[in-house]
Every structure is written in C-alpha cells, then in structure tokens.
Amino acid sequence: MHPIERVHLLAHADNLKPLRHLVKKLFNEQGCNEKDLNSVIMAINEACMNVIQHAYNTEDGEIIVDFLINKDDLIVRIYDFSETVDTNVIKSRDLDDVRPGGIGVHLMNEVMDKVEYKTGMDGMGNLLELTKKIISDNNKNLKNEEKKL
C-alpha cells in the first residue's frame, strides 16, 4: 500500500469544489484516464457530501481524505469524526421511486469497484473506503504529500 496524499478539510459545502479540483489535478498528473477520474471525483464528492449533510448534520467538523495506491487499485479513505453511523442503514434506494435525494450511495456503488464502511480513525467516527482499479503507467512515480484545504 503506497500513500499518495492526505487532504484535511472542514466539513463545509464550499470545500467540495476545491477538493474536486485537487483530485482532478492529482490524478491528471498520474495519467489517470478521464472516465476513471470523473468516476473517482463523483464518488469522493458524494461521500463527503453525505458526511457534511448526515454525519455532521451541517455542523462544523473535520474530514480527512487519504489517497493510496495498492498495485493497480486506487484507494480513497474518507474519515470523519462524528458519531459512529450504523452502516446497516446506509443503502441505495429504489430508483424507480422518482423523488429528490437519496441517490448518492447508488452513484458511489455504480462508479467504484468497491465501497466499504470501516472502523474510523483510532476507533472514532467513520471511515468510508472507496476502491477503483486504475490503469496507469505512472503509479510508480507517486509521491507522498500532505495538504490542507
């Protein structure tokens, strides 16, 4: 497992756009194809949006996003430090029932190869791990960096 970058951000809607742009820049540099890149950006955005809206319930909080490479897999770990959520209640809804909202989990499941809910950092909060198989010749050039938004 090879860490690429860690991003800290406040759980605020205004931070989603800079996060998406940072992810785009990061993975453009790694030669990630556009389709995979858009999928990863979508999944990260939806995951962080869920944290902002549901985990922190729009109150202040911190999100940490870790980017790692394991062979051809890109792994994104999204940590929050809110109350631990019962992962049994997090599921896609019936899309035939056309109504506003509730499609974020479905979108993540559609575009990522694996979506897993795990124990949060130091046993606190929540961790969502997203995995996507990425074909890139440049993975070996990845650097370990830490940034703050």
Add this chain to the structure above:
Amino acid sequence: MKYAVKEYDESVVLSLNGEVDLSCSPQAREQILKELKKGKKLLIDLSDVEYIDSSGVASLVEGFQVARIQDQKFALVGVSKAAMQVLQLARLDKVFTIIDSIDDF
C-alpha cells in the same frame, strides 16, 4: 454556479452554468421553483454545466415533480456530457424530457 433566465411568451429558459453542487444546489432549487410559479413551460438549459452532483440532480427532480403536479411542461435542454453521465447513472435520463435545442420544445 451562475444562472441566467430568458422569458418568452409561453416559456421560460433557465440556464445553469458551471459546477452545481451542494454549495449552490439550494439556490438552483429555489430558482427552478420560482420560475415554475410563472405558470409557463420551463426549460432547464444544462449545456454549460461542467459538473452536477446528486444534490443538483435533486433540484431538477423536485422541479420535474412540481411541474407534473401543476400540469406544466418541464424539460432539460442541451444536457452536457458531465450532466448526462450523472442522469444516466441515476437512471433519470428516461424520466426527464431531454431535448437537444430550445426549438424542439
């Protein structure tokens, strides 16, 4: 996100531009509902939408539902590639009326 409104005799065109995410989807929702109150056909132009997330899509779905209840015509026009990808993943591309140009409405 920026938006522009063009009003015609029988229709209103609301153009959304840029990135429609949680930071601005409440504004998009409010504007869609405001335009529907005019009682005319409503076209949402998504040709310059570079990104839309599920909260932005929810604003469109709410507009679609309100229009249906009020028996108003509601359509998406010139849907950008980025927006279409999300609509297809959410299986909403078959729910909305989607047209290529305003003249088709």
